[in-house]
Structures are given as structure tokens and as C-alpha cells.
Amino acid sequence: xxxxxxxxxxxxxxxxxxxxxxxxxxxxxxxxxxxxxxxxxxxxxxxxxxxxxxxxxxxxxxxxxxxxxxxxxxxxxxxxxxxxxxxxxxxxxxxxxxxxxxxxxxxxxxxxxxxxxxxxxxxxxxxxxxxxxxxxxxxxxxxxxxxxxxxxxxxxxxxxxxxxxxxxxxxxxxxxxxxxxxxxxxxxxxxxxxxxxxxxxxxxxxxxxxxxxxxxxxxxxxxxxxxxxxxxxxxxxxxxxxxxxxxxxxxxxxxxxxxxxxxxxxxxxxxxxxxx
Numbered sequence: 001x002x003x004x005x006x007x008x009x010x011x012x013x014x015x016x017x018x019x020x021x022x023x024x025x026x027x028x029x030x031x032x033x034x035x036x037x038x039x040x041x042x043x044x045x046x047x048x049x050x051x052x053x054x055x056x057x058x059x060x061x062x063x064x065x066x067x068x069x070x071x072x073x074x075x076x077x078x079x080x081x082x083x084x085x086x087x088x089x090x091x092x093x094x095x096x097x098x099x100x101x102x103x104x105x106x107x108x109x110x111x112x113x114x115x116x117x118x119x120x121x122x123x124x125x126x127x128x129x130x131x132x133x134x135x136x137x138x139x140x141x142x143x144x145x146x147x148x149x150x151x152x153x154x155x156x157x158x159x160x161x162x163x164x165x166x167x168x169x170x171x172x173x174x175x176x177x178x179x180x181x182x183x184x185x186x187x188x189x190x191x192x193x194x195x196x197x198x199x200x201x202x203x204x205x206x207x208x209x210x211x212x213x214x215x216x217x218x219x220x221x222x223x224x225x226x227x228x229x230x231x232x233x234x235x236x237x238x239x240x241x242x243x244x245x246x247x248x249x250x251x252x253x254x255x256x257x258x259x260x261x262x263x264x265x266x267x268x269x270x271x272x273x274x275x276x
Contacts, residue, residue: 015167053077070113079120204268
């Protein structure tokens with residue numbers, strides 16, 4: 001059984017491919033730029049764009065299970081092609097709060113992807129990730145230059161999930177049948193303020209980092225690289241709302257993998273070099 005992993009250049013996809021190989025599975029990886037995938041020798045890597053169904057034929061040929069990402073271009077064409085190719089299970093990396101009718105552009109994009117996959121008739125599982133620990137990489141520049149984190153929401157709280165835990169959940173879901181039709185929300189094991197996350201990055205680096213409360217207008221300019229203005233406003237709104245009502249830890253990582261989710265402190269140690 002060939003397992004197709006899309007988004008081959010991404011950190012989760014690369015980790016997932018290695019885990020599947022270690023488990024003895026036949027893996028094919030696909031992405032817009034296969035030459036940039038940096039995967040182990042022997043892995044078949046093909047060019048494919050989920051938003052362009054015309055590119056999907058070689059990727060889907062013989063694939064019975066697919067790991068896919070939500071794409072801003074939509075997944076309707078991909079889902080139809082997957083069904084036509086005989087795919088038996090689609091595992092979609094989605095987001096907590098996904099809803100095709102949401103006024104929030106991030107939730108809406110992921111909700112539309114879920115709706116397209118569900119409408120295909122192919123059995124599915126949606127892995128709804130909470131906030132990724134890797135979102136704090138946006139602080140790397142000021143940490144390196146100033147020894148400081150600059151953010152307007154020091155008390156915004158979340159239970160950030162390690163990308164390695166998302167990758168660890170996926171093989172169990174891809175190779176089994178117990179989670180079909182489910183939509184587990186994947187989080188880290190503990191709720192932390194952004195101020196505490198900065199402290200833990202400092203501990204991983206062996207030095208104390210200052211936390212400077214950033215001007216909100218400047219923060220919006222910094223976020224502009226993440227997407228259009230409506231996405232920037234959604235990110236600001238999420239951070240502000242999470243001061244009082246954060247997404248709580250769910251325990252889904254441990255339920256699926258059989259081991260506790262990695263802590264943010266562990267993530268910071270794993271990514272020490274990104275901040276040094």
C-alpha cells in the first residue's frame with residue numbers, strides 16, 4: 001500500500017516520511033518543488049500542486065492513503081481526483097476551529113478544505129492542530145539581534161504543539177482504521193503565556209531574554225509576511241482572545257500515540273539553533 005505525503009518540503013511532512021519509512025511502509029512524497037524536499041534516498045518524490053488537479057496524476061497513481069494540507073487554492077479538485085484514483089483514506093492536517101462558514105479567514109480556509117474532502121466520499125480523518133510551537137520562530141530575529149522578545153500580548157495563553165507530535169500522530173491514523181471520521185484537536189500538554197514561552201526559549205539558550213511589549217501597529221506590520229490584511233487581523237484577534245479564553249490542552253496526542261505530548265521546553269531545546 002503506497003502512502004502519499006503531500007507538502008514534501010514542510011517540517012511535518014519530512015518527519016512523517018521518515019517515520020513511515022522506519023515503519024516499513026511504501027511512501028511517496030509530493031510537492032510543488034520536489035528538488036527542495038531533502039528526503040532520504042529511495043523515497044519517490046513527484047511534483048504536484050493540490051490546488052492544480054492537472055498535476056496530481058503521478059502522485060495519486062496507486063496511492064491508497066494520502067496525508068494532505070489545506071491549501072488556500074482549495075482542495076475540491078484534489079478531493080475529486082483522489083476519489084477517482086481509488087484513494088481509500090485522506091488524512092487532512094487542519095486547524096482547531098475549522099469551519100467553512102466562519103468569518104475568520106484561517107478557520108474558513110481549513111473548513112473549506114475539510115468540506116471538500118468530506119464531499120469526495122473518501123473516508124477521512126481531520127487532524128485539527130492548535131497553535132504550533134513553531135509560531136514563536138517569528139521572535140528569532142529580535143532574540144538574535146537584541147536578546148529580546150517583542151510582542152504586544154505577553155499574557156496571551158496557548159498550549160502549543162510540537163510539530164514532531166503532529167508527525168507522530170499521523171502514522172497511527174494513516175495506517176489504521178480506528179480514527180476514520182474523527183477530528184482530534186492536537187495541542188501541547190500545558191497552557192503557557194507568551195511571556196513564559198519566551199522564558200523557556202531563554203532557558204534553552206542559557207540566557208535570560210527580555211520581554212518588550214510591542215506596539216500593536218508595529219506588530220501588524222511584522223505579521224504582514226504571514227498573509228493579507230484579513231489574516232493579520234485574525235492573528236491579532238486570536239492572540240487577544242487567548243488572554244482570557246485560550247484553547248485548553250486536549251490530550252489527543254497521548255491518546256493516539258500512547259505517550260505524552262512534548263512540552264514547549266522540549267521544543268525550545270530542539271530548536272535552540274534557530275534562535276542562537
